[in-house]
Amino acid sequence: MGDQATPPAPELAAMAINDGPCLKHPFSDRAPVRSIVCRPDGGAALAGNRVRAGGWVKTGREQGKGSFAFLEVNDGSCPANLQVIVDAGVADLSTLVQTGTCVLVEGLLKMPPEGTKQKIELRVDKVLHVGPTDPASYPIPKTKLSLEFLRDHIHLRPRTNTISAVARIRNALAFATHSFFQEHGFLYVHTPIITTSDCEGAGEMFQATTLISEAEKLDKELIMNPPPTEADIEAAKCTVGEKRWRKEPKLKPGIPKKDGKIDYGQDFFGRQAFLTVSGQLQVETYACAVSSVYTFGPTFRAEHSHTSRHLAEFWMVEPEIAFADLQDDMNCAEAYVKYMCQWLLNKCFDDMELMAKLYDKGCIDRLRMVSSTPFERITYTEAVQLLEEAVRGGKEFEKNVEWGIDLASEHERYLTEDIFKKPVIVYNYPKGIKAFYMRLNDDSKTVAAMDILVPKVGELIGGSQREERYEVIQQRIAEMGLPLEPYEWYLDLRRYGTVKHCGFGLGFERMILFATGIDNIRDVIPFPRYPGRADL
């Protein structure tokens, strides 16, 4: 007790400071559960310390004919609960034991008697707060709930074991992402969400507009202030001798039009604006100035995809490297994926154990394999040959395999899961199926593009060396039937001080699916958006 020093928990030095008699969070009224229970000794060294702890009751039961209660309390700082014991004299036990009740309690940490499971417990002598729950109406009871059911309660689902573990894994992968790129000298660049450029072919876009709301506002004003009648106009003319009213109302209801088309000149930005589908083109402006950069932000697709792999709003990581070619790009992408896998093994092992138990018993081994095994690298042409061989050997695919096709998910997964049983980088794709900005190879048939395929999700990363030759890219834009004018700024990067450069994009939710083994992408983002659904 007293001032004796206690060893800080791994990764939690700043939180586990012994602030007088209590272990205490620096900006909160209690010690995080993690700082008490996530210790190699199960917290034994803390026995005898006075501590304040808070969280939500996972399970509770009264014991000894109602003379005391056992509570399993979780505060989201780790998957493990803190075992809390409250005497009947201290609080109303029947409220405390309900799943979902919030408690803030204080007491002494004790090791349970020998023979029981050796995990530190909190013997409470003060109950500082109770946030009760009505068990009759609480939507998230103790019983096992399906992930699908939880999607209808996204405001309460982070209180479940699965969704809170996903939150910690997602957080870890986000910080791993920043740490990786910062350690390697990349600058984080915020590319715009609202954009007037179209990253060609990426998909349908949402419009960001004030035209409709302005029109609705005018509609309302018009009802309240109807346009003047002929009599009003005559009267106005009489009183001041100048034309104060015009026959046409100044307020025109509806979306403004010009020459039969919508007049975007009257929209907020004076032109049509969209939600970004990728920050790549914009971040290239920074790569061609400060060399190594990355984005990490939300991107959007207005596709009516009702699959377990697509969202209308999702997060992407997009690095871009100057003075670098396709090999450098693959090296960077492979190092980044390995780094994230190792990071989860180091920092989220307890959450990964939960995923292994509940969703995918191979997920930990998969992280170990990916973090330690060199990725296979094959050309697109080799990939097609391997798939054709498989077909000759009896393998059936829904989509026919031949040189020139865009590989389907079934092909990608067969390559990574069945043939190589590890991540595969496929590179040098036919130019016909890829975007104009990818660098044309010397064969004039393929471009310096690469995709990383991983078991469980298929394509995790797509990237390319960018076409840095002014004449070539100009011709490619023309070949694809795209107008040059909107790309003049992009061409300027090639016109003035051009540099070879490359980059890739990683779908952040795909990475979480890959890591956890969870099946539906709607369960790995806090607030999923898809056709017909945008809760909160």
Add this chain to the structure above:
Amino acid sequence: MGDQATPPAPELAAMAINDGPCLKHPFSDRAPVRSIVCRPDGGAALAGNRVRAGGWVKTGREQGKGSFAFLEVNDGSCPANLQVIVDAGVADLSTLVQTGTCVLVEGLLKMPPEGTKQKIELRVDKVLHVGPTDPASYPIPKTKLSLEFLRDHIHLRPRTNTISAVARIRNALAFATHSFFQEHGFLYVHTPIITTSDCEGAGEMFQATTLISEAEKLDKELIMNPPPTEADIEAAKCTVGEKRWRKEPKLKPGIPKKDGKIDYGQDFFGRQAFLTVSGQLQVETYACAVSSVYTFGPTFRAEHSHTSRHLAEFWMVEPEIAFADLQDDMNCAEAYVKYMCQWLLNKCFDDMELMAKLYDKGCIDRLRMVSSTPFERITYTEAVQLLEEAVRGGKEFEKNVEWGIDLASEHERYLTEDIFKKPVIVYNYPKGIKAFYMRLNDDSKTVAAMDILVPKVGELIGGSQREERYEVIQQRIAEMGLPLEPYEWYLDLRRYGTVKHCGFGLGFERMILFATGIDNIRDVIPFPRYPGRADL
């Protein structure tokens, strides 16, 4: 030479690996300039090393009657340039010396002769790449350019000293943000960009919609496939004996309406959706489950503000802490701001020196002061008294001071810049000027809100303890004339296992203005969006 070890640059261990004969970037073809010149000895210890370097020429000049050229080359990894010397035999010097030319060169590092300024130079023997620039048309010549001019060339402006320094400072502050919250056990939560909730009173919102583009698509289809004529219908009737054509075309042009109003049931999400103005309400769902969380993402305002302080798209940091009250909130916010200031002093001192030289000679002292001085904390009532005293003493404000007003920027800056000369936290504001979710104090007149005011920008942070009492918040919503139904999910957080909690929001661009002393917010975000402008 050969395998001799060279000391790694500070913060750049991973980049300065001696990979065979060259210092080399791990995923690129060259050593970052930073790893060569940003060393305590100015790079002297590297003399004799063979190195490959790349970047853009800042200034170049031919010397010795055109027998060699001096180039100042910058790759954005630091504000300093690498001095590069190229002999006429190696390359065409007249191209190389143009500002904006991209070069990739190889050679030996040498210290210049005694007597000149002691900074390492690269004597080039191989020019591997030249990306030329036409000086007649290059929009970013060597001459001094105004920040306003550069806003018309946002795709090239990161090649300037100021904008690249801002990019490094912005990057540093972003990583400082993640580091601070991760060190303190907070989870990073991605709140939604597209939202169907309205964080009451925050401002005008953009709509995210596919209604207009769908209507335009239908318009086009209708032109290509005009509705059937009476004759078509008769013909169809004849051929199959059943009604295959309807008189009304199935495709209806225009925005779909229902009962005279726009039918959002047909929009992508089946309801009206907006771009978020704040992630606070949504992130509270995670705070009330996993305790300590933060968001860091883009937010939007469709306000027609043409000021140097407002953007239509900007980034916000919003932490939210459970088991924490207003005091904890202030402690966290103060610690976070101090941490960022200290981080810049530690990691971006050279960029800060540039800011001090070009924009605000006091900016470094300001960072030192803020990182080391306790913030003043006064109630709103005390703040109003101080301002009233100032008025009695002869100070003139545009807006009258009296208890109950929302403090204007002039008042805020007077408090922090003139009265206290340091950051000031004003707390306990009148409930009438604050949002419904802020916790009502026992006086029933004020709420537990706080703003942090700093010299140079005024309000940097706004936060509050949230009302966690179900009955009180329900009544506050009613008092403000808001409907209850859209807030039912928010009320659930109070209905089930409620917990005291608090949080705040920091405008990320405001923090950069504060740190750098730059005047216009459009210069501290890579792709500024404001009324009439959304380039790229």
